[in-house]
Amino acid sequence: MKWLSYLSCGFSTTFNIIVNALTFGRVLWLEGRVTAGHFRNWARNFRYSPVSFECPTTEQEIIDLVRSSTAIRFFGSGHSFNAGVVSDHTLVSLDKYCGVVWKDLPNKQVCFRGGTRVRDVVKTLLFDGFAFQAMPSHDAQSIAGILSTDVHGTGRDWGWVSEMVVGIKIIDGLGQVHQVGPSDDLFKAAIGGIGAVGIITEVIVQAVPRFNVEQKFELKDVSYVKANLDQMLQDNDHLSLYLFPFADKCQVSTWNRTTAPQSTFASLREWIAISFDALTSAWFGGFMAYAGLLDTWSNWAYGLKRGTDLVMESNEAFNRSIYHLHQELEFTVPYTDTWTECERFLKLFETMYTSDLPYTLLEVRFTPENHNITLIGAGRDRRSCWIDLICNDSRAFDVYYAAAEAEIKNIGARPHLGKFCEMLTKADMHNIHGPHFDRFLQLMAQYDPQDKFANGFTRRMFRT
Template sequence: MSAAKIVRGRQTGRAPTRGSGRGRQPFRNWSGHVHAHPHTYSSPASADELSGIVASAAAEGERLRVVGAGHSFTPVAAGNDVMVNLDALSGIVAVDESRRRVRFGAGTRLRDIPALLEPFGLALENQGDVNPQSLAGAISTSTHGTGLGFTGFAGTVTGLSLMGPDGRVRELSADAEPETFDLARVSLGVLGVITEIELRCVPAFDLIAEEKVAGFDELLDGLEERMRGADHFEFYWFPHTETVLTKTNTRVAPGMAGTGNLAEAGVRNRWATLLDKEIVENGALRLAVELGAKVPGMVPSINRIAQSVVADRMYRAPGYDVFVTPRRVRFNEMEYALPFAAGTEAIREIRETIESKGWQISFPLEVRCAAADDVPLSTATGRESMYIAVHRFIKEDFAEYFRVVEQILCRHGGRPHWGKIHTRTTADLRGLYPRFDDFCELRARLDPQTMFGNRFTDSLFGLDAR
């Protein structure tokens, strides 16, 4: 850190958990699709305790996976030997206020970060629409929000602490082991255990949110312009309907009025937000998908009714309150990052395919965008990206829908989200990431016994399953 004002210490945003045990421990991810039964599940209370767990696993020839919220839809965090949760390694470690850099414990949950940053007048640059994940998990799977002026989380990383098989920690940054730091910013947890993360933050900001219904074809005809003209833009399309729900968010400093029609945006009442997000959005969606799962033939009618009652609205709130929407209705998800210019045509193909196949799809398609970055295994490395996500309710089979949509997205040069369902192989990934082999070589140096992995990550990086 520089000689600028630095605050050190640890502030926690939630009570840490602690404990460990041997004997098969059940693990299920958020959607319930992924299951594992590690013989040891540990929640170390300190980095020293974690070091002992890692060194012991290495000595016994066991594999170790780190898990946060279990929000990945792939088995990326699942393990059959040792699983470790880092909730106790959370909170702020240090703040460099002049450079707006904040160092966090790797187990810090995204939902806790706004309160931790508030005393310093800072915020994360951008966020996605869910926030239970651990910071390390979000970084390691290339999690992102939306907005062509902003990268995913990994693009804001300025430093990492990485623990190797021997339990020792190496400090990584653009100045300290820059090549390792560069490749480790998105690592799927296979290079070691990330214990601390330093992020570039920004001054706290509000968002003026505009939610409007638009025609499907009309929106797609001008989609690229809409995305380029907004700080943050995304839309949701319920299959079998002719309209979409658009969400445009404009950044303003706290206390500063918006311009033009945005000046009319009032501060959002928290109770009104709770009503909309918890009761209207989650409650209505649950009723719709439960009914659709029982009577699939009703899905098109249900979707059209649901879309017809959506009303335009505009409001203002702190950025983190606008970005995040609680997800109480569980689903499975696949998401791909496409070259920005390829997104519109891919969306049209997906729509045509849904209708031609006669599928009954109750969950919406979600479309976002992100700036290009230079993180080697980021889904947006080297190119502006349009993200297309498809979902299915947990009580519905996703296999055929995801398989066919994945074929469309791959034809358009899509890269799969590392934490969401996909079927890409080592050969596929090598063709999508220019520095893929560099990453594999680094992994071989840092973890020659591949203890930080599982059968799923082996299949991604060309290793025989152990």
């Protein structure tokens, strides 16, 4: 069985790359979508046929849908890793509720409909000479989906897409429309609130002039990075780590704003590098793991990995469009606990490791303090280290995740609600977010008094 799931992960990843190449980067096969009334998310582990499926094109249609439904959930591009996208009755795609509402070019602000994919937001901004100040690692998501899970990147001074948003429009559970900004409680409840207080239908993005970024991937000794992390974070605009179980080396990725010209064939070289990485993780990483060789081969295998150094348009540098088919379970801990907690989850994997566990690595990112525009977002109000447990989407990833989620509860880490999240209850959310969670629940009761936006996933964490 495990070899069948290994092949499925490998072939899905390969097919995705072939489709992307044949369409010159325009199509990703691995995306969440509804086909013939049947929904499946990015990783294809949430597949179901909603009782009713709708694709509204106007604000009035959305309002009418909310008013006439008993239970309703919205989705953008199905890039989350949990059942937040599963509806008890009506599932609504905002894919056709997309595009520009208005532009205010002198102030570098553009208002987009909620279903607009981030890649299309980026194209529109570039056309006018603008860009996002920084971005997370993918651009296939919808701009509203990104805000609903308070999607983060990594940075010394920057951490979230929501920090580049100056206003949103929300339709609540009564079908009423609200225009709110970062100082409003409803805005804070919507950012990271996975649609529990309303549907985000418009987003005003604050852009900056477009710029180039030098993206560097290097392999370094873990001991060196551990000793120098503070300084490395200080020296770079954006930095992340890949930590590998059983290995003395780790990958350090940095992104720095530059006035240097773009590298020759930068886009093609980046595409080849990320496709190679995805294929290696799916085929070679998966083989090592299931053949029981991770503990003995990892040091040798990562020693073969080569770095890259490219200057690109900022959005291309921050974003990687090609991924191997994988699962993610992510949470934050205080920055000061970075190494204790990274080592805890590496050790957990190493201790559990047998040839039954899938290929796994930890992506580690960092965000600054003072993020106070969310009530239950994982990076709220503290300098944070984000630990992302990335497993090939193949057999037994859930076995490691079950053990990891128990540890996450023990240490009171804060979960990313767009990622795998199977165990957390309302009591856990209360322990983690305290009075902010109470305020979130008050707002949810006020703006969705008939529980229209509830589903099994939100009931477990917000209601029972």
